[in-house]
Amino acid sequence: MESGIGAPRFSKPATALLVTVVGAISFFLVRILRQVLRRRDLERLHGCEKLPNEDDRFRYDFFGIAKTIELAFHFQRRTSLEYTNALFTRYGETYVSHLIGYRLIFTHNRENIQHLLSAAFADFDSSPLRRPLFQSITPHGIFTLDGADWKKSRGQLYSRLSDLRRVIDLEGCERHFQSFLRHVPPDNQAFDVQSCVFALSLDIQTQLSLGESINALDPCQSAEKKQFQSDLLHVKERIVQDGFRGPLRHLRSDWTFIRSCRRAREYVTTQATREVQQRRHQEKAGVHAVRGAINAQAEEISQFTDQALSILLANDSIGTTLSGLFYCLSQDERVVHKLRASIIDTIGLTPPTWNQLGSLGYVRCVLHEVMRLFPAVVLNARVANKDSIMPSGGGLNGHAPVLVEAGDIVVFSTWARHRLGNDFGEHPQAFYPERWEQLCGDMPGFIPFNKGPRACPGRTVFSSLDDCPD
Structure with missing residues (x-):
């Protein structure tokens, strides 16, 4: 007579489902790990460093909601351009931010804009x-x-x-x-x-x-x-x-x-x-x-x-x-x-x-x-x-x-490049x-x-x- 106490038994369909789920999770974890390691090697190869991060103003805004509200506020007041120029002045010509799950890089750097539009044109889509x-x-x-x-x-x-x-x-x-x-x-x-x-x-x-x-x-x-x-x-x-x-x-x-x-x-x-x-x-x-x-x-x-x-x-x-x-x-x-x-x-x-x-x-x-x-x-x-x-x-x-x-x-700013850049001489x-x-x-x-x-x-x-x- 078998005891009712001991390791739980699973039916064959349940066992197959469990193996499938564990396998899928393992596959995605390995894939993510390989991607992280590959990107780390890429950064090391090209001497990459971290961007200034606007998130220091929104330390606990993990989903970028506060940033989204701030953007909407300035859009309604028609001060979006002054707002973005002020952020460039604070963080530099290029910085990173987060907006409702999206990672956004803002730039008005001339070399970066050339990279986007010409040198690495095939790496970026607009559609x-x-x-x-x-x-x-x-x-x-x-x-x-x-x-x-x-x-x-x-x-x-x-x-x-x-x-x-x-x-x-x-x-x-x-x-x-x-x-x-x-x-x-x-x-x-x-x-x-x-x-x-x-x-x-x-x-x-x-x-x-x-x-x-x-x-x-x-x-x-x-x-x-x-x-x-x-x-x-x-x-x-x-x-x-x-x-x-x-x-x-x-x-x-x-x-x-x-x-x-x-x-x-x-x-x-x-x-x-x-x-x-x-x-x-x-x-x-x-x-x-x-x-x-x-x-x-x-x-x-x-x-x-x-x-x-x-x-x-x-x-x-x-x-x-x-x-x-x-x-x-x-x-x-x-x-x-x-x-x-x-x-x-x-x-x-x-x-x-x-x-x-x-x-x-x-x-x-x-x-x-x-x-x-x-x-x-x-x-x-x-x-x-x-x-x-x-x-x-x-x-x-x-x-x-x-x-x-x-x-x-x-996101690249023509407005900021033309007004904050050093391409056009004095008093741009x-x-x-x-x-x-x-x-x-x-x-x-x-x-x-x-x-x-x-x-x-x-x-x-x-x-x-x-x-x-x-």
């Missing part, structure tokens, strides 16, 4: 961060892609923007500018210049990308175009807000955003259908289309729509630059007089030609200084798809290499266009369009003004 933001409006656009699909889409955009004289209609731009001037009140009365310049940029960009302007500056704008303008503005604002909020974006309702995305895509799809059909008709007739910059080789309408919307979503670079320009000029009468005199000396009082645009030296200086102080994209980020070594940021002096682990998010916070008489738009620390393979295709628009000084 994991951008895809959730842009998926609803451009599911197959350049902002949601990586790898071969991204290269294909980018190549098509570059080919369409490469010949500026075919793409940009100077006479059309002049007509839109005259519409803008009609919104400027007489007798030096105050008005909302920012909303007007954003409408101007939208009129020019829709003419470029859709073949037809939405006439945002026209008081008789149609209801359909007005609705598209409203939807596009809402989509862009929501994308920017969600980009700053990070994981907190999931706490907001998506219904109005999805509705605006759907209506905007429907409008652009209608325009795309018309443009594609017109292009095919012209090709059959042996006529090369000159207008409508998105009329490349026989593309599907859905692809046309994604690419057109990608251009329109990025059109804030024009509005931001013009807004910054008017703000800076309003603060410096000396530059206004010098700028006006240089334009009259070069062009006179008639509309400019393409050749004359390349001779506007002081205009180049002013525009580059505005883009330095007011870049269209102030913060950008990449996700490491593998372990990578950033060249700077570690150790007491901040000059030692640092290990970026796979899955880390690296000041508006001083003359500094560009000795500087070049291709200099490493100047990144309003980013650098490397993912540099903004719109960079070609400024190439005619970007002749470097001797």
Whole structure:
């Protein structure tokens, strides 16, 4: 007779389950241990040191909740840029923080930014961060892609923007500018210049990308175009807000955003259908289309729509630059007089030609200084798809290499690089266009369009003004 006391007995299925669980746990523990040892060897090989850690302010905030609340507070008060610059001043050009389970590395170091955008481009992806933001409006656009699909889409955009004289209609731009001037009140009365310049940029960009302007500056704008303008503005604002909020974006309702995305895509799809059909008709007739910059080789309408919307979503670079320009000029009468005199000396009082645009030296200086102080994209980020070594940021002096682990998010600040860096001479916070008489738009620390393979295709628009000084 067997005793009821002793070691417990397990059925065969229970024993098999136990062995499986123990084996799985052991496998993952060994895998983690090997990863830790491999990373330790990698750090030793490259002489890596630890980054300054912002967590010293949140010692018991193990999940990064306090940091998240602090970020949300500054975002609501519109002090995010001053806040991040203050942290760079405190911790150095590169530091690490944690945000709701994510490890974030913040940097405005020139070498680190070059590493992200060029030297180690293949080690970092942007679509994991951008895809959730842009998926609803451009599911197959350049902002949601990586790898071969991204290269294909980018190549098509570059080919369409490469010949500026075919793409940009100077006479059309002049007509839109005259519409803008009609919104400027007489007798030096105050008005909302920012909303007007954003409408101007939208009129020019829709003419470029859709073949037809939405006439945002026209008081008789149609209801359909007005609705598209409203939807596009809402989509862009929501994308920017969600980009700053990070994981907190999931706490907001998506219904109005999805509705605006759907209506905007429907409008652009209608325009795309018309443009594609017109292009095919012209090709059959042996006529090369000159207008409508998105009329490349026989593309599907859905692809046309994604690419057109990608251009329109990025059109804030024009509005931001013009807004910054008017703000800076309003603060410096000396530059206004010098700028006006240089334009009259070069062009006179008639509309400019393409050749004359390349001779506007002081205009180049002013525009580059505005883009330095007011870049269209102030913060950008990449996700490491593998372990990578950033060249700077570690150790007491901040000059030692640092290990970026796979899955880390690296946030780089164009705003801080342009205002806190030592690339631009004395007083980098000041508006001083003359500094560009000795500087070049291709200099490493100047990144309003980013650098490397993912540099903004719109960079070609400024190439005619970007002749470097001797």
